[in-house]
Amino acid sequence: MAANQPQQRTLISAAALNRPRGKFIYWTVLSLTVVVFTLVFLGPLYWMVSGGFKSAQEVLQNPPTLFPKDPKPGTYKTAWSQLKIARLLFNTMYYAFGALAFQLVFDVAAAYAISKLRPVLGNLILGMMLATLMIPAAVLIVPQYLTVLDLPLLHINLIGTPWAIWLPTVANGFNIFLLKRFFDSIPEDLMSAAAIDGASPLRTLWSIVLPMSRPILGVVSIFAVVNVWKDFLWPMLVQPDTDKQPINIGINSLSQGVPQNVLIAALAISALPTIAIFLLFQRNIMSGLTAGSLKG
Amino acid sequence: MTATTVSHNKAERGSGHASPRGSRRRPGLPDGNARAGFGRRLRRDLQAHAFMIGAVLCFGFFSWYPMVREVIMSFQKTKRGETTWVGWKNLETVWNDPGFWPAWRNTMQFTLYALVIGFAVPFVIAIVLNEFRHAQAYLRILVYLPVMLPPVAGVLLFKYFYNPEYGLFNHILHFLHLPEQAWLDSSSTAMISVVIAATWMSAGGATLIYLAALQNVPGELYEAADLDGAGLLSKIWHITIPQTRPVLSLMLLLQIVATMQEFTNVYLLTGGAGPENSTGTVVYMVYQYAFRYDSFGSASALGLIMLVVLGGFSGLYARLSRDSD
Numbered sequence: 001m002a003a004n005q006p007q008q009r010t011l012i013s014a015a016a017l018n019r020p021r022g023k024f025i026y027w028t029v030l031s032l033t034v035v036v037f038t039l040v041f042l043g044p045l046y047w048m049v050s051g052g053f054k055s056a057q058e059v060l061q062n063p064p065t066l067f068p069k070d071p072k073p074g075t076y077k078t079a080w081s082q083l084k085i086a087r088l089l090f091n092t093m094y095y096a097f098g099a100l101a102f103q104l105v106f107d108v109a110a111a112y113a114i115s116k117l118r119p120v121l122g123n124l125i126l127g128m129m130l131a132t133l134m135i136p137a138a139v140l141i142v143p144q145y146l147t148v149l150d151l152p153l154l155h156i157n158l159i160g161t162p163w164a165i166w167l168p169t170v171a172n173g174f175n176i177f178l179l180k181r182f183f184d185s186i187p188e189d190l191m192s193a194a195a196i197d198g199a200s201p202l203r204t205l206w207s208i209v210l211p212m213s214r215p216i217l218g219v220v221s222i223f224a225v226v227n228v229w230k231d232f233l234w235p236m237l238v239q240p241d242t243d244k245q246p247i248n249i250g251i252n253s254l255s256q257g258v259p260q261n262v263l264i265a266a267l268a269i270s271a272l273p274t275i276a277i278f279l280l281f282q283r284n285i286m287s288g289l290t291a292g293s294l295k296g
Numbered sequence: 297m298t299a300t301t302v303s304h305n306k307a308e309r310g311s312g313h314a315s316p317r318g319s320r321r322r323p324g325l326p327d328g329n330a331r332a333g334f335g336r337r338l339r340r341d342l343q344a345h346a347f348m349i350g351a352v353l354c355f356g357f358f359s360w361y362p363m364v365r366e367v368i369m370s371f372q373k374t375k376r377g378e379t380t381w382v383g384w385k386n387l388e389t390v391w392n393d394p395g396f397w398p399a400w401r402n403t404m405q406f407t408l409y410a411l412v413i414g415f416a417v418p419f420v421i422a423i424v425l426n427e428f429r430h431a432q433a434y435l436r437i438l439v440y441l442p443v444m445l446p447p448v449a450g451v452l453l454f455k456y457f458y459n460p461e462y463g464l465f466n467h468i469l470h471f472l473h474l475p476e477q478a479w480l481d482s483s484s485t486a487m488i489s490v491v492i493a494a495t496w497m498s499a500g501g502a503t504l505i506y507l508a509a510l511q512n513v514p515g516e517l518y519e520a521a522d523l524d525g526a527g528l529l530s531k532i533w534h535i536t537i538p539q540t541r542p543v544l545s546l547m548l549l550l551q552i553v554a555t556m557q558e559f560t561n562v563y564l565l566t567g568g569a570g571p572e573n574s575t576g577t578v579v580y581m582v583y584q585y586a587f588r589y590d591s592f593g594s595a596s597a598l599g600l601i602m603l604v605v606l607g608g609f610s611g612l613y614a615r616l617s618r619d620s621d
Binding site: 009011012013017026029030034037038040041042044045047048051059060061062064092102105106107109112113114117118119120122125128129132133134135136137138139140141142143144145146147148151152167170171176201229230232233237247248249251252255260263264267268270271274275277279282286 | 343351355359365366424425426435436437439440447452454461470510518536559579582592600610
């Protein structure tokens with residue numbers, strides 16, 4: 001949205017806002033909202049970052065201090081090494097981008113085949129994939145865990161390997177739904193034209209369909225990364241080794257017996273990467289998220 | 297959905313043929329080539345299935361097979377590698393477990409609180425934000441910041457705030473001359489404390505979705521209401537809410553299904569059960585059965601009960617999302 005676009009008409013008319021009384025109320029509500037929001041949403045984050053600079057006693061003192069009396073950046077160093085944050089962040093990225101890669105390759109290929117190549121049983125498979133949307137994830141935790149523990153037919157144990165996190169994310173009915181609906185909207189004539197030119201289905205996907213699908217691929221990518229980033233119970237079950245855990249589980253399992261100020265510093269560091277990414281790409285992320293949630 | 301896809305689906309359902317023929321041109325089969333030959337179509341089909349194989353295997357291993365297994369395991373008992381059919385016994389065990397009703401009570405409590413705080417508050421925030429001609433971008437980013445935190449950071453931060461002795465919240469209450477609370481340490485306030493933390497972390501997502509919905513409400517409706525001399529609340533009640541109803545009802549269902557599966561926040565904030573088992577949810581009970589007591593049969597049976605309860609909501613959700621297409 002361009003900033004210079006005329007404001008859309010909302011609840012309160014521009015005329016009402018331009019009256020002195022309307023102006024007064026508007027600015028009062030606006031300033032109050034800005035103050036309250038800053039306190040509620042930024043306050044805790046400030047408390048977290050500043051808490052990381054406090055000494056072990058200062059963090060636990062009552063009444064608390066608004067500013068660290070004697071800032072100690074050393075706490076951050078301790079947290080970085082003691083809670084293996086570099087390792088945990090790397091693990092998280094490794095899982096998130098691996099999951100993203102598998103979802104993009106497998107789910108895009110499947111949705112493309114169902115939508116454009118229309119094989120025998122394609123609609124049945126699609127129906128079965130979409131039916132999984134009805135099943136709450138928590139219900140499947142136990143049988144899924146047993147499956148990963150001993151993969152049927154192959155008898156491989158995936159516990160402790162990245163595959164245990166990557167592969168189950170591909171079984172995502174919502175991805176298939178979004179992608180297939182997008183591919184359905186790509187005109188059939190384009191596909192026929194490519195076929196007449198002798199392009200194979202793979203070549204058509206690569207040169208015609210994918211370049212047109214950037215918006216939907218963006219939405220799928222954001223969701224893929226965010227889901228791994230937010231997940232807790234599943235990685236806790238399948239990654240028992242702290243060296244292989246993503247950040248949520250790692251910090252929680254390593255937080256026992258760590259001084260409070262070091263723990264808070266660790267939390268602040270762990271929050272930094274995504275906050276930074278979000279501030280850089282907030283426009284794309286926000287539009288992507290609302291687009292994805294409001295009917296693809 | 298275009299008309300052609302509709303007719304194509306109908307044709308496919310109506311004809312006994314495995315592959316659609318007729319009105320719809322298939323890629324690679326230009327017109328006039330209708331008798332493309334069986335071998336060629338087979339090759340195309342094989343190619344298409346090769347495209348699907350990765351996703352199909354993942355769904356098979358990690359979604360379809362576990363679903364079947366979930367049902368089967370509910371009626372089995374496994375002891376020392378020996379699996380026996382026990383019929384309804386697992387369900388009876390779960391049903392008669394003294395923790396069964398408390399777990400459902402806690403889950404319903406979480407869902408109810410989360411809806412009161414987490415469903416209404418973002419909508420009010422969105423309505424207010426939508427009126428602002430200034431600072432809107434800043435406020436949006438603020439609301440969304442907590443969503444970007446790793447859950448563990450938000451949760452453990454709140455745990456620190458909730459500490460009765462040195463936590464920030466009691467200090468604020470003390471400052472305002474209000475009675476201090478035990479927060480997570482008392483059975484009467486533990487669950488609401490969990491919900492407050494969970495809502496702080498997730499309210500941003502709902503707010504953005506409502507904002508997007510509000511921006512699609514046609515301005516003329518408000519202008520017409522102004523001419524009729526409608527007040528602010530009456531405009532919200534008669535225009536804003538009806539216009540955003542599809543999004544609201546969808547979000548309501550999504551939130552119900554999501555909050556009924558609560559685990560992470562209670563596990564991290566109160567260790568799961570909480571004081572006097574005031575925060576142990578159904579999913580926490582499933583977790584306890586399976587990974588504490590090694591009783592996969594009971595865990596599956598409880599999962600099955602959950603599936604039936606949530607299936608009602610999910611079915612409703614699917615219907616709604618179909619209607620809103």
